[in-house]
Amino acid sequence: MEQWSFLDGGITSAKGFRAAGVEAGVKYANRRDVALIFSETPCVAAGVFTTNRVAAAPVVHDRAKLAAAPRAQAIAVNTGCANACTGPQGLAAAEAVAQATAKELGIAPELVLVSSTGVIGAPLPAERVIAGVAKAKAALASGPQADEDASRAIMTTDTRPKRAAVTCEIDGRTVTLGGMCKGAGMIEPMMATMLAYVTTDAAVDAAWLREALKSAADVSFNRVVVDGDESTNDTLVCLANGLVGNRPLDAAHPQAAVFLGALKALCAALAKQIVMDGEGVSKFVTVRVTGARTAGDAHLVARAIARSPLVKTSWFGRDPNWGRVICAAGYSGAEVDERKVRILYGGVCAYDCGTVADAATLAAMQELMKAREFEVAVELGLGSGEDTIYTCDLTFEYVKINAEYTT
Amino acid sequence: MEQWSFLDGGITSAKGFRAAGVEAGVKYANRRDVALIFSETPCVAAGVFTTNRVAAAPVVHDRAKLAAAPRAQAIAVNTGCANACTGPQGLAAAEAVAQATAKELGIAPELVLVSSTGVIGAPLPAERVIAGVAKAKAALASGPQADEDASRAIMTTDTRPKRAAVTCEIDGRTVTLGGMCKGAGMIEPMMATMLAYVTTDAAVDAAWLREALKSAADVSFNRVVVDGDESTNDTLVCLANGLVGNRPLDAAHPQAAVFLGALKALCAALAKQIVMDGEGVSKFVTVRVTGARTAGDAHLVARAIARSPLVKTSWFGRDPNWGRVICAAGYSGAEVDERKVRILYGGVCAYDCGTVADAATLAAMQELMKAREFEVAVELGLGSGEDTIYTCDLTFEYVKINAEYTT
Numbered sequence: 001m002e003q004w005s006f007l008d009g010g011i012t013s014a015k016g017f018r019a020a021g022v023e024a025g026v027k028y029a030n031r032r033d034v035a036l037i038f039s040e041t042p043c044v045a046a047g048v049f050t051t052n053r054v055a056a057a058p059v060v061h062d063r064a065k066l067a068a069a070p071r072a073q074a075i076a077v078n079t080g081c082a083n084a085c086t087g088p089q090g091l092a093a094a095e096a097v098a099q100a101t102a103k104e105l106g107i108a109p110e111l112v113l114v115s116s117t118g119v120i121g122a123p124l125p126a127e128r129v130i131a132g133v134a135k136a137k138a139a140l141a142s143g144p145q146a147d148e149d150a151s152r153a154i155m156t157t158d159t160r161p162k163r164a165a166v167t168c169e170i171d172g173r174t175v176t177l178g179g180m181c182k183g184a185g186m187i188e189p190m191m192a193t194m195l196a197y198v199t200t201d202a203a204v205d206a207a208w209l210r211e212a213l214k215s216a217a218d219v220s221f222n223r224v225v226v227d228g229d230e231s232t233n234d235t236l237v238c239l240a241n242g243l244v245g246n247r248p249l250d251a252a253h254p255q256a257a258v259f260l261g262a263l264k265a266l267c268a269a270l271a272k273q274i275v276m277d278g279e280g281v282s283k284f285v286t287v288r289v290t291g292a293r294t295a296g297d298a299h300l301v302a303r304a305i306a307r308s309p310l311v312k313t314s315w316f317g318r319d320p321n322w323g324r325v326i327c328a329a330g331y332s333g334a335e336v337d338e339r340k341v342r343i344l345y346g347g348v349c350a351y352d353c354g355t356v357a358d359a360a361t362l363a364a365m366q367e368l369m370k371a372r373e374f375e376v377a378v379e380l381g382l383g384s385g386e387d388t389i390y391t392c393d394l395t396f397e398y399v400k401i402n403a404e405y406t407t
Numbered sequence: 408m409e410q411w412s413f414l415d416g417g418i419t420s421a422k423g424f425r426a427a428g429v430e431a432g433v434k435y436a437n438r439r440d441v442a443l444i445f446s447e448t449p450c451v452a453a454g455v456f457t458t459n460r461v462a463a464a465p466v467v468h469d470r471a472k473l474a475a476a477p478r479a480q481a482i483a484v485n486t487g488c489a490n491a492c493t494g495p496q497g498l499a500a501a502e503a504v505a506q507a508t509a510k511e512l513g514i515a516p517e518l519v520l521v522s523s524t525g526v527i528g529a530p531l532p533a534e535r536v537i538a539g540v541a542k543a544k545a546a547l548a549s550g551p552q553a554d555e556d557a558s559r560a561i562m563t564t565d566t567r568p569k570r571a572a573v574t575c576e577i578d579g580r581t582v583t584l585g586g587m588c589k590g591a592g593m594i595e596p597m598m599a600t601m602l603a604y605v606t607t608d609a610a611v612d613a614a615w616l617r618e619a620l621k622s623a624a625d626v627s628f629n630r631v632v633v634d635g636d637e638s639t640n641d642t643l644v645c646l647a648n649g650l651v652g653n654r655p656l657d658a659a660h661p662q663a664a665v666f667l668g669a670l671k672a673l674c675a676a677l678a679k680q681i682v683m684d685g686e687g688v689s690k691f692v693t694v695r696v697t698g699a700r701t702a703g704d705a706h707l708v709a710r711a712i713a714r715s716p717l718v719k720t721s722w723f724g725r726d727p728n729w730g731r732v733i734c735a736a737g738y739s740g741a742e743v744d745e746r747k748v749r750i751l752y753g754g755v756c757a758y759d760c761g762t763v764a765d766a767a768t769l770a771a772m773q774e775l776m777k778a779r780e781f782e783v784a785v786e787l788g789l790g791s792g793e794d795t796i797y798t799c800d801l802t803f804e805y806v807k808i809n810a811e812y813t814t
Contacts, residue, residue, distance in 0.1 A: 050738075051738070052734065052737040052738045053736075053737040053738070053741075053742065053743040053744075053745075054733055054734060054736065054737030054743060054745045055737075082730075084730070084734075085730065085733060085745055085758065085761070085763065086761075087745075087746065087761035119730065120730030120731075120733070120734060121729070121730050121733075121758065121763040121764075122763070231734060232734050232737060309716065309801070309805070309809070310809055313805075313806050313809035313810045314809065314810065316806065316810045317809070317810030319810065322528070323489075323491070323492065323526065323527030323528050324527075326461055326492060326527070326528075327459065327461060327491075327527060327638065327639050329460075329461065330459040330460040330461030330462075330639060331457075331458070331459045331460070334460075335460065336460040336461060337460075338460075338461045338492050338494075339494065351492065351528065354492070354493075354494035356492065356528040356529070357528075394716070394806060395806065395810075396803055396806050396807070398716070398720075398806075399720050399723065399801060399802065399803050399805075399806055400803070402716070402717055402720035402721065402724070403720045403721065403723045403724030403726065403802075
């Protein structure tokens with residue numbers, strides 16, 4: 001039984017957090033495009049960032065601050081410009097936004113993180129973002145409306161805001177974790193980014209929070225594939241202000257596993273919302289690989305399947321085309337022996353160690369693929385390595401959205 | 408100056424080779440689906456096959472024969488069934504086709520190779536293929552009609568047959584190399600395969616032919632990307648019958664480089680035809696990466712760009728979206744420093760070590776993307792590693808063809 005539970009909430013659900021989302025005209029008028037997240041007291045902070053060698057200025061900025069001291073009290077986020085491939089000017093612009101935000105909030109600049117998402121290669125209009133931060137500071141609040149405004153202000157082509165919150169009990173006190181995120185893969189044309197923020201009122205040891213966040217990302221944001229493109233701006237940041245007054249969580253704390261489970265559940269809930277809202281998505285597919293020689297092999301297989309355009313188009317067309325699935329497994333780089341492989345669609349066995357689906361089975365598979373969500377399971381029969389990836393189909397709409405930008 | 412020249416020809420252009428393509432009803436009626444390639448005399452043979460762990464029965468069969476002795480005199484090819492994931496029965500079926508072909512032609516079974524392309528996971532109707540081979544044997548001929556019939560008989564969703572031929576001079580004699588191939592990536596729904604065959608009348612040392620063919624594949628068939636899916640049946644086989652009577656070519660032969668150049672040119676010409684005829688392709692794009700730290704890094708970058716759905720859809724939409732190109736370079740795994748990168752579309756510089764394209768430049772890029780073919784060059788500024796990949800865009804038509812198989 002899980003020792004945490006979901007509640008209807010968002011980025012301000014945990015004690016002491018406020019947020020806002022305002023219109024700042026960064027790129028478009030009449031659109032919320034600057035979000036501000038603020039904690040009443042300084043927080044222990046940890047971040048997981050893109051592994052892309054071309055990292056955007058705000059990523060470079062946040063990484064450096066968290067490496068110097070794992071603390072933060074506010075995050076200023078803008079859409080409309082990724083501030084990526086913008087050189088020294090881009091770093092200066094990120095720093096200017098952080099400085100101005102600190103001044104506005106009356107806190108130390110070291111405690112302000114910044115994020116950007118939008119066009120790669122365009123200069124950040126820092127003055128507009130700064131004006132937006134001032135406006136957002138005046139609007140800072142807690143509760144459903146603030147959660148809604150802030151999560152809308154980080155959207156690009158996302159069709160809906162993405163929020164989640166969980167609670168668990170630590171040292172006999174109720175701890176809350178709230179979160180919000182936006183867009184997977186590289187959602188919008190020339191838009192780049194998955195951004196996710198988690199706030200909690202638990203007291204957490206800084207080093208352990210870094211580890212916990214990394215392991216939560218590994219089973220959530222690092223397990224979703226929309227198109228396989230990894231952006232220059234991907235960011236997951238967690239702020240823990242400790243207001244519930246528990247004994248700081250670390251590996252030795254008896255309830256560390258409870259908090260970690262809650263954090264993983266929250267991140268998974270947010271990550272799944274990203275896939276469900278992927279560009280042009282019509283199917284949400286869980287790819288579950290078991291029996292691999294190693295966990296690494298399982299990941300290679302799951303990832304190859306989730307990235308294969310041929311597999312993804314077959315899901316879109318409700319084509320029970322398991323041959324493309326085993327083919328992707330075969331070229332994944334993992335050890336695969338077709339004589340030991342089983343492939344199941346929603347529990348219906350399509351391929352069983354050399355025995356292939358008959359017409360009735362294919363028809364049953366086609367039927368279950370009518371659902372908006374289904375699972376494709378691949379049992380490799382070679383060991384105990386396993387992995388799961390959440391992904392989606394490849395549709396006309398995806399091509400349309402990503403082809404029709406400037407023309 | 409190149410020491411070879413193209414001529415209008417195909418699989419029977421080299422002395423002593425005959426071929427045929429006939430209707431055998433393997434899967435569909437009224438469609439040429441069995442091809443036979445035959446040399447008057449036994450040939451030195453070499454093959455390059457898929458690296459997919461799930462290799463089809465004919466690939467397993469041919470690999471074993473060429474490993475036992477690098478010789479062959481005939482190749483029987485069928486479409487309509489890939490004979491992949493078919494277990495021991497599949498291997499027996501491949502062997503039965505080879506045996507029957509040998510008997511029909513009056514040659515040793517060890518000298519017959521077989522290839523299949525089509526649906527994965529369906530049993531090979533060997534008796535139909537064998538009947539087709541008998542019919543093809545009666546039709547064996549040299550010349551344009553035979554080249555045409557044979558190259559048509561290996562097509563699946565290819566829209567046109569693919570042939571090429573080159574000549575060069577070795578030991579003062581005219582050597583001819585002819586070839587044909589079919590479909591890149593995994594072209595047809597549940598179809599799997601790139602098949603390519605090269606015949607030559609040169610005398611070639613077996614070990615050197617294997618090396619030469621591998622290095623030719625590396626700059627041709629291994630440098631094309633349609634959708635990034637690698638099939639279970641990919642095959643490139645070269646037969647050299649030596650009828651021109653040159654001193655057998657090997658590394659020490661003074662004209663080894665001439666033959667190798669001709670072989671590479673032939674394979675590149677065939678490979679480019681595959682991309683041009685990819686499913687739903689509207690743009691043929693050469694991705695040229697230079698200045699990488701190593702050749703391996705250059706390949707990683709070129710491949711990431713050529714596989715990126717976001718990059719490919721931007722080409723389809725004529726969107727001068729260089730940000731997606733540098734982003735793909737960044738996540739490729741190669742060493743990339745955005746301060747040293749230059750990106751050019753058809754010679755127009757979109758990004759120059761931090762300086763980005765202005766509106767006029769973007770308009771010029773958009774204009775040149777109207778052409779059916781253009782080049783995207785990425786200069787990494789880190790070393791001398793380079794690589795080139797030939798690829799295409801991702802279109803509505805691709806999604807349509809691959810989604811609409813059974814539904």
